[in-house]
Amino acid sequence: MTGTAGSRVLYGCMGLGGSWDDSAYTAADIGHAEAAVGAALDAGITAFDHADIYRYGKSEAVFGEVLAASPGLRERITLQTKCGIRLPGSERRGLYDLRGPGIVRRVEESLARLRTDTLDVLLLHRPDPLARPDEIAEALGSLHRQGLVKQFGVSNMSAAQIAHLQAQLDVPLVVNQLEMSLGHRDWVEGGVTVNTAAASENGFPHGTVEYCSANGIGLQAWGALARGRFTGSKPTPAGELIGALAESKGTTPETIVLWWLQRHPAGIAPVIGTSRPERITACRDAVSREPELTHEEWYDLWTSARGAPLP
Structure with missing residues (x-):
């Protein structure tokens, strides 16, 4: 298997959405995203990689604007996002969070921002030392049964971590994203x-x-x-x-x-x-x-x- 659904190259959307804070995105940010996505499509790239934390969710949101303005585009592309990192907030430091209910909630939030009904791939962004594999399995199984996520993977995980997690899952892990x-x-x-x-x-x-x-x-x-x-x-x-x-x-x-x-x-x-x-x-x-x-x-x-x- 190569990449996501056979993709040779993916476009990473971390640079879209404006500033790294919780301010609102602008019309210029949408235009910037349209230009980048258009260039990727023209280059033959049809797989797009996101994470719920990119630009505090704005990367997904401006991509959702691009999809809304381009009827039929969603059916032509592969869409993946990640969850599992929580950025620092006013009352807490940043942390990793792969608790089951949180995974489901963050997928629902990503779907809303991306303006789509389903994700082709969901990656668990970083290992959470406190995560319970059985709880993760329940969350991923629920997302799969509901048709919200088609395939699953991980990011920044070792062979041992993947094997430990896969042993509890009914769905296969099909991707590992590493630097x-x-x-x-x-x-x-x-x-x-x-x-x-x-x-x-x-x-x-x-x-x-x-x-x-x-x-x-x-x-x-x-x-x-x-x-x-x-x-x-x-x-x-x-x-x-x-x-x-x-x-x-x-x-x-x-x-x-x-x-x-x-x-x-x-x-x-x-x-x-x-x-x-x-x-x-x-x-x-x-x-x-x-x-x-x-x-x-x-x-x-x-x-x-x-x-x-x-x-």
């Missing part, structure tokens, strides 16, 4: 630093990628463009290599960065989070073309980004 990029390489570094001194410095839970691949759990990579670290104006050795590869293959540096993820046999689906239409458009070839990186080029990119040879 993965040419700039955030713990997920791949951990596999080759086994039995070296560097292994103790790697915090990524070893075996998670392999577990997901073996169990049909699609991997989605948030932060896939590495926040422009290799495609911006500041020259770096890795950036220069990316530029040269892009020119030789008739594509863009952004595509090369995404191809590096997609070339991995686990079938990683990048989530691109930029809200700039021109950068979204620059990712088009990652949707329409298979990764055109040789074995050697993939390793050249890795070693260049890490700034040191492999062990």
Whole structure:
């Protein structure tokens, strides 16, 4: 399985909705969302990733405005959102909350903001150490039976956490979304630093990628463009290599960065989070073309980004 419902690339909507506070969104914020969504669709991207906390719910709300203004669009796209993080409020600090009733309530709130009757995928955003798997199972089962959510997944969870949760669920977990990029390489570094001194410095839970691949759990990579670290104006050795590869293959540096993820046999689906239409458009070839990186080029990119040879 690749990404969400076979999606090669997802558009991450965290940048939509205006400011990171509980103020109201504006007409300009809706226009900004329309431009970003339009660019994503033009690039062939039809899967959209949300979370109930993005811009304090405004990312979902402005996307709902886009859907309301575009009859038939909902049927053409895959829509996923996340719940499980509660942002700081006037009377409490931020926390994680995967209590069953809260999951159901937050899904209902997301559906209202998105102006849709069902979610294609719901992800549990972060592990909650106080969560009861049986309570989560009851909530997810109820959402599924009511037709409010079609599929379920997790985000930022290890193999052991997924297995512990799945053992209680009647519905399969089909996605794990993790930070993965040419700039955030713990997920791949951990596999080759086994039995070296560097292994103790790697915090990524070893075996998670392999577990997901073996169990049909699609991997989605948030932060896939590495926040422009290799495609911006500041020259770096890795950036220069990316530029040269892009020119030789008739594509863009952004595509090369995404191809590096997609070339991995686990079938990683990048989530691109930029809200700039021109950068979204620059990712088009990652949707329409298979990764055109040789074995050697993939390793050249890795070693260049890490700034040191492999062990």
